[in-house]
Amino acid sequence: MPLTQGSRNRRFEQRHGKLYAMSSLEIVQTTAPLVNTVGATSYFNEVFLAHGRELGLKGFPFYFAGRAGVMGNVDAAIVTAAFGYFEPALVNASWAKICSTVEPAAAGRAYLEASAVFGRQVLADYDDDALDAFSDAAEQIRAATDPAGLTLYAGIDAHPLPSDPKARAYLNAVILRELRGSVHLLAIRASGLRAGVAHAIRRPNDTASFGWDPAPAITVADRDLLAQADQRTDELLVPAVASLTEEQSSAFVAGARSLAAAFAG
Numbered sequence: 001m002p003l004t005q006g007s008r009n010r011r012f013e014q015r016h017g018k019l020y021a022m023s024s025l026e027i028v029q030t031t032a033p034l035v036n037t038v039g040a041t042s043y044f045n046e047v048f049l050a051h052g053r054e055l056g057l058k059g060f061p062f063y064f065a066g067r068a069g070v071m072g073n074v075d076a077a078i079v080t081a082a083f084g085y086f087e088p089a090l091v092n093a094s095w096a097k098i099c100s101t102v103e104p105a106a107a108g109r110a111y112l113e114a115s116a117v118f119g120r121q122v123l124a125d126y127d128d129d130a131l132d133a134f135s136d137a138a139e140q141i142r143a144a145t146d147p148a149g150l151t152l153y154a155g156i157d158a159h160p161l162p163s164d165p166k167a168r169a170y171l172n173a174v175i176l177r178e179l180r181g182s183v184h185l186l187a188i189r190a191s192g193l194r195a196g197v198a199h200a201i202r203r204p205n206d207t208a209s210f211g212w213d214p215a216p217a218i219t220v221a222d223r224d225l226l227a228q229a230d231q232r233t234d235e236l237l238v239p240a241v242a243s244l245t246e247e248q249s250s251a252f253v254a255g256a257r258s259l260a261a262a263f264a265g
Contacts, residue, residue: 024238024241028241032234034256035256036177037264039175039176039177039178042118042170044059047117048062048115048118051111051113055102055107055110056101056102062107062111064095064098065108065111069105069106069108070155070156071104071108071151071152071155072104073103076096078151079095080092082182087196090210112156112171115170115171116167119167119169122262122263124166131168133248134256134258135255137249138173138255139172140243140244141176141244142179142240144239149186150182150186153175156178157178157179169255173256180233187229187236188229190232191228193229194216200215200218201218201222
């Protein structure tokens with residue numbers, strides 16, 4: 001009997017000895033906050049900061065240069081478009097200073113290496129087979145993703161991963177974080193909401209640091225549009241997650257939870 005669309009979109013997770021049915025949308029919604037948190041832990045830890053200092057970049061400049069540098073030696077306008085939430089004048093000034101210190105592509109490579117080192121350290125005691133199973137699933141999601149319009153994700157996705165399970169698993173989490181971020185920016189723009197306004201709603205205490213001073217005005221309609229964009233983001237990620245087998249789905253959910261526990265400590 002052929003599978004229905006609904007059955008194709010069901011995945012299963014082991015819970016208390018029973019199979020718990022999860023739809024692809026539920027998998028997206030379950031793993032997104034975990035992967036988002038894990039993928040951001042590389043930004044300002046000591047391993048990361050040390051790599052930045054070696055390049056002459058401290059703290060925020062290395063974060064900025066590293067994330068954008070995975071796209072190569074691009075112009076500031078590309079960084080503005082890919083990051084989305086930073087005010088263009090701030091990007092222009094920051095990128096000019098960064099480019100006078102280091103080649104952006106070199107900063108991107110250093111960022112990925114710092115992330116790999118950090119992953120190896122934190123996951124030192126974790127099972128390699130389980131980490132590889134998570135990575136296999138993550139890489140299936142990446143392979144099934146259409147990168148059109150996802151500039152920052154496409155940049156980091158193009159880089160090869162280390163072969164060791166710990167660095168590979170962590171970098172897959174970093175890359176999937178960029179995937180969701182790029183998809184979310186696409187959903188925000190499709191909703192008609194300006195990215196700076198979306199940022200002000202989500203992070204009202206960080207508007208000035210992102211170059212928005214004064215902060216953009218926010219309406220009730222803007223908040224509704226952001227809620228719609230959040231929902232659309234989940235929906236846009238479903239097709240790639242639906243490509244997972246049941247075994248991969250279980251490994252992906254379990255792996256996301258294990259990684260979140262590891263990096264929470």
